[in-house]
Amino acid sequence: MTPTFFSRNDCQLLFDKIVKMTNGGGDTSIDIVSRWSGTTQWARSRFNVAEDLQVVELSMSRSRNGAAGYARTMRLDDEGLRQVVADAEATLAMQREPPEHIRDQLIDEPSLTPDLWSAPTYALTPEARTKLAEQLMLPAAEAGLLTAGALRIAAEGHAVMSTDGMFRYYPVTNVECSMTVRDVKGTASGWAGVNHYALEKIDPAALAARALEKCLTMRNPSAVEPGRYTVILEPQAVADLLSPFIAEMLDRATPEVGRIGPFVGKTPGTTKITEQVIDRRLTLRADPMDPDGGFIPFERYTGTPYTPVIWIDRGILTELWYYREYALSALHRPSALLNSQSYRLQAAPDVPTVPVEKMIAKTDRGILITRLHGVQLVDFDSVLCSGYTRDGTWLIEHGKISKPVKNLRFAESPLFALNQLLDVGVSQRVFTPGYACVVPPLRVDDFNLAGLADAV
C-alpha cells in the first residue's frame, strides 16, 4: 500500500519536479501538508464507521520582482502539477510588478524542535483503535445509556520549501478523542474530550468515565432563574470562550491602524501594551516547546518560525502578534511575531491554584459549566459574545453541587470573565482539534447567564 504521508524526501522530490515545470524565472515556493488519519466513530452505543483517509494539499507561489501568484491543488499527478503551476503563473502574469521592490528574502532562521511525534501512536493498528473505542463505549453501553464519540489517530508531514533556499519539514502525530453520553430519553447529556500529539499523553478511559458521570448526574435538570452568577468554568468551557477570538483579539495591526478592538489604546493608533487587561493572577503565553502544549514550530505557507511569546504577563498586555510585512512597514524591524492560535493560560508562578472541588466548596451559590456551544461574537470592541452551555451544567449551593440545571444562554466577554476572577486551577490540555491549548478551570464572579436555553 502507498505510504500514509509524505516523508522529507517525498517533499523534496515533488518540489524539484514542480520547479522544473515553471516558466519565466522568479522564485517558487511550495507548502505541502500530507495527512493520514484513521478514525473510529460510534453513535447510539454502537460502532458507526471506521475510516482511513489520506490527503495531500499542495499550495504554491510564483513570485517575480515583488509580484506573486498563488494556487492550490490536491492533484499531484503530472497533469495536476502542470495545472497548478499554470494557475499560479496566470495570476502572476495578471499582477503588476510594484515600481519599487526590495528583495526581502526570508532567511531560513532555525526553528525550534518540539517533540510532537509518537511512534506508538503512529503504529496503532486499526484493530487496536477499534479495541480502544470498544473500551470507551462499554461503560456507557452497560449503564443502558447512549454514547456517541470519535477516536482519531493521525500523522502529518508539514513542509515548506522555496527556491530561496528554505527547507522545513516537520512530522507530527495527533490524537483526538471525544465522547458524549446521553440517556435514552434525551433528557441528560455529558461530554469529555481532549486532543494531543500522542496517545500515551491522554487517558481515554478517564474521559469515558467523566462523560458517563456527567450524564448520570445531569438527569432531571431543573430550570434556574437567568442572571449573573458566580460560575466555575471547567477548562473546556474556558477554551470554548477564548479560542474563537484569540487571533483577532491579539492582532497588533487592528488597533494600530485605527480600527476597533479590545486592545485599542486611549490615543488613536496605539495599543494597550503595558496596560493591565486581565486579572494579575493570570498569564497567557505560547511556546512551541511547551511540554504539554507544543505545536509545529513554523507557520504554514511562509515557514516563519514560531517563537516563545508571553502575550499577557500577570495581567499586563505585553505583546500582540504581527506579520513580517507589518514589522517591516510599521515597526521597522525584520521579524514577525506570529500567533499559532495554540496557547497556554495559566496561574502566574506564585499564585496558588485551587482544584475544582475546592472552588465548589468556596461557592455559596453558583453554576458549574462543562463546555460552551455556538459562541458568536456580538460586539468586537468589548469581545461581548453569546453562546450556550452544553453537556453538564449544575447549580452549586452552600459549597456543594445541589442539582443539575437546564442549559443557559450566556452573553459575556471573555475579557470581563478574566477580570472577574475569583480562583484559578491547574492548566490542562483540552479539546481543540488542530491546536494545542492548555487551560485552567476558573472561578469567575458575575458571569452573565442571560437566558434559559433548554436544549439537551
Next chain:
Amino acid sequence: MNTTDVTRRTFLQTGALAFATMIPIRKGWGAVSPQLHRDAIAPVEIDVANLKILLEAAVTAATDYGASYADAHVRYIRREDWEEFTWRDQHASYPLPSWLTKLGITVRALVDGMWGVAGAGGMLTLDAAAGLGRSAAGQAKTVTSGVAMQTLRRVTELAPAPVVTGEWTTPIGIDPFQVSPEEKADYGIALMDLLGRQRHVDRAELAVQFMKEQRIFASSTGSYVTQMLFTTKGTFSLSVERDWVTEHPAWRSADFFSAAGAGWEYVRNAPFQDEMARMIDEARSAQRAKPIDVGRYDVVFDARSMAEILTDSIGVATQLDRALGYEANGVGTSYLGDPLAMLGTFKMGSPLLNVKANRSMPAGAATVQWDDEGVVPQDVTLVKDGILTDFQTTREGAAWLSSSYEKIGHSVRSNGCAGRYGVPAPVQQVSPNVILEPGQHDLSFENLVQSTKKGLAIIGWAGGAIDQQGLNGWGAGQVIYEITNGKFTGTVDFDRTKFLYRSPEFWRNLVAIGGPRSVRTFGFERYRDSELDRAIHTVSSPPAKVTGVAVTNLFTM
C-alpha cells in the same frame, strides 16, 4: 495602497485573495492586465471513461474482500475566487483571481452491518483504487471480527434504491470557466465604479466564487452516474458615510446575491443596479435610530431573515441523523428527539406553516440529479399545516423510520440527502434545498407591515446563532423599522438590538405569511467537522409575521 499587504498566508488562510494586492484603477478599465495562460482558465476535465474502470476496481475489491455492498465516489472540484472588488478611499480596485483544484476518491464498504470507509486525495492508479476498496472493507472488519459484544455492533439496513445510470449537468446559462478573467474583472470594476459615483456611498465590496465539480458514483449493485455541478456564490455589500449628526456608520449587504446552482449569469443577472438605491436608503435610515424598548413585539420578518431562522431551526431539527443522535458528539442533536413517535403527529407550528425540501429546484445550491448514494432525491413535505410529516433522510435513515413510515402509509425510500462536506470524505447527511411555502393570499412584505398595529420589521440578517438542538436561537437584522398603525415610524438601533426565539413557540406564533410573489431564495453554507469543508443549499422563503417575539438589546441580552 501598500503592496506589502500581499502575503500568501492571508490569501490561503481566508481561502482567497482577501488581502491581496489591489490594483487601483482610477478611471476606465483599460488597465486590466494583459497576457494570460489560457490553460489555467479552461480546466482539464477528468476522463470519465478511465474513472469508471477505477471506481469499478475499487468496488469490486471491496466486495471480493467481504463487503455485501460497496460504493465509490469521486469529487473533482475546480474553483475560481475573486476576493474582492472594492470601492474604498475614492477608487475602485480589483483582485486577482486564484484557482484551486480538489480531487479525491472515497470508497465505502458494508461488511456484516458495519461501515468501513477509505479515501485518498489526488489521482489514483488502478492498483491504488483496488487498495482503497480492500482498505474500506478491512476497516469495517476490525469491528465485525474484532468486537465480541454483539450489542455494540450495529445492523445496517439500507432503504431500497433502484440501479441508476446516466449523466447530468446543472442547467446553467454561461459556463463561468469560459468567461475570461478580463471580462469578470471589467464587470466587477465597472460595478464598483458605478457605486462610487452614488451619493453617500463610502465603501463597497464584491466577492465572487465560481465552482465546477464533477461527481462520479459507482456502486456494487451496478449504478454508475456522472454529474457536472456548477455553483456560483458571492457577497456584495456597501457602507454609507457616517451620519453627520449621530456619527453612526451603517452598512447593508445584498440579500439577492448569495449562492446558487448557476453559472456566470448569476452575477450578470443580479439586480445590483436596481437594488443599489434601496440598499443605500436602508443603510442611511438605520443611522438615526433610537434604542430599542426591550419587550415582546409583533415582528414582520423579510424573506431573508425568515430564511435564516427557518434553516437554523426546522432545517436543522428535521435532519434525521441529528434527531436520532448520530451527531450527538458532533454538530448536535435536534429538539425533535423522538422522531418515530413525532412523525405525523408533532405540532411544529401554526397551521400556516408548510415546509418542503427538494434537491430539484432550478438554480438550487443543493440541486442534483443523484445524491451521493445514487438516489434520485424526491421532493418532500417536512411540515404540512403545522404538523411534522417527514425528515431529511439518507438510505439508512429511511430504514430507521420504516415502522413509522408504514403507519402513515409512506413508502420506505431515501429522501436523497446523502452528500459530503470534504474531499475525500465519508457520506454524511447534507441539507437539501428548504422551502417555506408561501401563503395562498397574494400578500407582500408591505401588506404585512400595513396589517401590523404596533411592532417591528426586520430586514436582512446581521448574524445570530442557535443551540445544539435547533431549539433556542437569537438573531439580528441589518435594518429594523418600528411599525405604528401599519406604517414605518423610524428605525431602532440595529447594532444593539437582538431578537430571541424558541423554535416551537416561534413557529406557533406565525400569524401571516407572504404570497407566492413575495418569495425569495438565498444560498447557505453549512459545515460539520471542519470549517474548510462545506456543503451548500438554497432556502426559499416569503416574508412573514410572527407575534410575541422577544426583542432585547446588547446589555440585557
